[in-house]
Amino acid sequence: MHKRGYRIGQGDAPLKETLAAALVKLTRWNPDRPFVDPFCGSGTIPIEAAMIGQNIAPGYNREFSSEHWPWMNSTIWDRIREEAEDIAKYDQPLDIKGFDVDSRMIKVAQQNAVEAGFMDLIRFEQRDIKDLSVEGLNGVLVGNPPYGERLGEVEEAEELTQIMGHIMDKYPSWSVYMLSSLENFETMYGKKATKKRKLFNGFIRTDLYQYWGQRK
Ligand SMILES: C[S@@+](CC[C@H](N)C(=O)[O-])C[C@H]1O[C@@H](n2cnc3c(N)ncnc32)[C@H](O)[C@@H]1O
Secondary structure (H helix, E strand, C coil): CCCCCCCCCCCCCCCCHHHHHHHHHHCCCCCCCCEEECCCCCCHHHHHHHHHHCCCCCCCCCCCHHHHCCCCCHHHHHHHHHHHHHHCCCCCCCCEEEEECCHHHHHHHHHHHHHHCCCCCEEEEECCHHHCCCCCCCCEEEECCCCCCCHHHHHHHHHHHHHHHHHHCCCCCCEEEEEECCCCHHHHHCCCCCEEEEEEECCEEEEEEEECCCCC
């Protein structure tokens, strides 16, 4: 069920679509607020946010093998697809962006967004976290930074967290939700999380560090 049909390309550590959708839901984001994933990789989180924002059913652009079972009444599938189509809000404007330092990942994310039908709705851009800036009020920053499983990588992951903490300090109305396996995430970010929630990304134990913004 986690396969949505839009992911034609992926990076080294893509998030499962269902976990990405769960992250978006946990942020309580709605399309009136800006949304940014600063470590977007193949674009899974922004694409799931766009689907949620426009109320598009997961799996709307894929086939399911049960559609071809000889004894399956195909009108059931037609009806369900019609129902999904009726409640989709294709005109809902969205302010969703995805950044990644790796330009190859930006290309992959753009291809996936085209496949999902969101080519013009999500802006993907090559950008290092140290150049992060966000626009608008009450936005939501969501992502899963590099995990850093090996020694050098841990230091790099810590540094990225530190940089992000400094930058987001300038945007008190924004909420930040980061899925990380760094146990010292809060120390590195420079602030205690409003809430922490344990989540497994495959076999990796991670925490969703939540910093709730002061709504304006
Ligand atoms: C764990 S992956 C994110 C996977 C993504 N959620 C997906 O579903 O494909 C982390 C991403 O952070 C990016 N990254 C690493 N260092 C970065 C930096 N300094 N600034 C921005 N992005 C960076 C990597 O290129 C990688 O794509």
